[in-house]
Amino acid sequence: MNDWHSWAALVVFVGAYALIISEKIHRVAVALGGAALMLALGATDDKSAFYSEHSGVDWNVIFLLFGMMMIVGVLKRTGMFEYLAIWSVKRARAKPFRVMAMLVVITAVASALLDNVTTVLLIAPVTLLVCERLGLPAIPFLIAEVLASNIGGTATLVGDPPNIIIASRAGMTFNDFLVHLAPLVGVLLIVLVLMCRVMFRKVFVYNEDRAAEIMALEEREAIKDPRMLIQGLVVLALVVAGFILHPVLHYEPSVVALLGAGLLITISKAQTGEVLGEVEWPTLAFFAGLFIMIGGLIETGVIGEISKALADLIGDNEFGGSMLLLTASAVLSGLVDNIPYVATMAPITSDLVEGMGGGSDHVLWWSLALGADLGGNATAIGASANVVVLGIAERNRQPISFWQFTKYGLIVTAVTVLLALGYVWLRYFTLA
Incomplete structure (x- = not known):
């Protein structure tokens, strides 16, 4: 890191991170401002920022999100989410902790099968x-689901980017x-459910009147457009x-999501403009800015220096290297996006x-x-799922x-x- 560009990129990133944590300026403005500074200082350039697979905007992530947001936007108009909400609450007998546990398990399993x-x-x-x-306040439930999604996504090749x-x-x-x-x-999923019982215990307040109201509802009545629902579910299954x-x-995955979104818009009677209005544009802009800032760290060699230092520490020590790599990866993935x-x-x-x-x-x-x-669970910007849910919560x-x-x-x-x-110690070194 002898080049001044390296230090400039590091200062910009640390400054942007501090502003995101402080929340004095909206995180989207910070990310885009940081990206602009990286480009202005020459830490990265247009070719690297927009076209490089190694240090540019990850368009696969951006368009995966865009395509799925379009599909979700169509499904919202069918009443499917209202149906699922009533169904899940009735199955949990309207008990708040049971509802959270059910949503956490569903999220983790779905994250392993989808992403x-x-x-x-x-x-x-x-x-x-x-x-x-x-x-009930939605924030604890949303946080629990994000944590579950990152844990569940760990289980499979397609679960987490x-x-x-x-694998590649x-x-x-x-x-x-x-x-x-x-x-x-x-x-880890069992442990998470038990931890949620402790961490969010103040939220689990049972309201008999509301519970009775929900138990009396017929979930099928929530469906507004059965034909569009069938179309949406078929496309989602594909x-x-x-x-x-x-x-x-x-x-x-980005291509699959875009094909699905295009097909659903074509065959359904959903208005394209209305569906586009459901897209979380600030979230996509935040990701683009964040990728460019991290690309500046890659282009100037900052992340490479950190990675090489880690490699030098590991050497040929398998046990020590495994412990160090796992711990360091958890810490660093909490600070920068894990992708x-x-x-x-x-x-x-x-x-x-x-x-x-x-x-x-x-x-x-x-x-x-x-x-x-x-490690992606550590902070609000450690993983893509975290940023997406923060955007949805803000929109609603x-x-x-950040600190919450x-x-x-x-x-x-x-x-x-x-x-x-x-x-890792037990499976690969003790029982191996």
């Missing part, structure tokens, strides 16, 4: 309606992730199938694995995946502050990362 960003886009509207019906990057680099399969990570994720069949079809972090760290991990004579299922790969995925006039999310995220991250360290 965590798509899942929170679908489950957040249901949660807002559930809380409205029960007269960093896993896709790791290491030559892993869908089943590799299931065998190595799903057992731990099952344990999109999900496209996500799962990615290794066979070789279509990126560009893993994109930067994957080739370095590959070199380490080759130096140790390991294969695609080497413990270092699983340490990187666990650290990056679980229930804003979640982070005070719970840090606790859950600390506990889950400690359990992950124990899992």
Whole structure:
């Protein structure tokens, strides 16, 4: 980091991060302002910012979000989310903790089968309606679901974007992730539900009158447009199938989402302008700015220096390296979005694995995946799902502050990362 561009990029990023934490300026303005400064200072340029797969805006993430937001926008008009809200509350007998536990488990399982960003886009509207019906604050439920989405997404290749990057680099399969990570994720999900019972205990106030009102409702009456609902569910099923069949079809999730959105707009009677109005444009702008800022750190070598320093510390020590890589990845993924972090760290991990004579299922790969995925829960901008839910909450006039999310995220991250360290030690070094 001898070049002044490196220090300038670091100052801009740290300054922007401090402003996001302080919330004195809206995070979208900070992200776009930081991106503009990175470009003005020459830390990155238009080619790197807009066209580079390594250090530019991750358009796959942007268009995946855009496509799924369009699909969700159509489904909102059918009454499906109202139906699901009434159905879930009735199944939980309108008991707040049971409702949260149900939503957390559903979110985690869906995040493993789809991906965590798509899942929170679908489950957040249901949660807002559930809380409205029960007269409960939605913020604790939304936070719990984000934490569950990042934990559940850890279990599979398609569950969390960093896993896709790791699988591509290491030559892993869908089943590799299931065998190595799903057992731990099952344990972490149980732990999360128990932690939610403690962390959000003040929220679980049972209201008999509201409960009676909901139990008397007929959920089928909430459906406003059955034909559009069927069309939407068919398209959503095709999109999900496209996500799962990615290794066979070789279509990126973003392409699948855009194809699904285009098909649904074409065959349904939904007005394009109205559906576009449902898109979380500030969230997409925030992601673009954040990617450019992190790209400035990559282009100037800041992240590369951090990664190389980590690699030097690891050397050829498998056990110490695994523990260090998992812990450091959790910390760094909480500070910067875990997607560009893993994109930067994957080739370095590959070199380490080759130096140790390991294969695609080497413990270092699983340490990187666990650290990056679980570490994404640490702060409000640690993972894509976190940012998406913050945007949805703000749009529905229930804003979640940086620290409001982070005070719970840090606790859950600390506990889950400690359990992950124990899992890695037990499975790959004690019982191996």
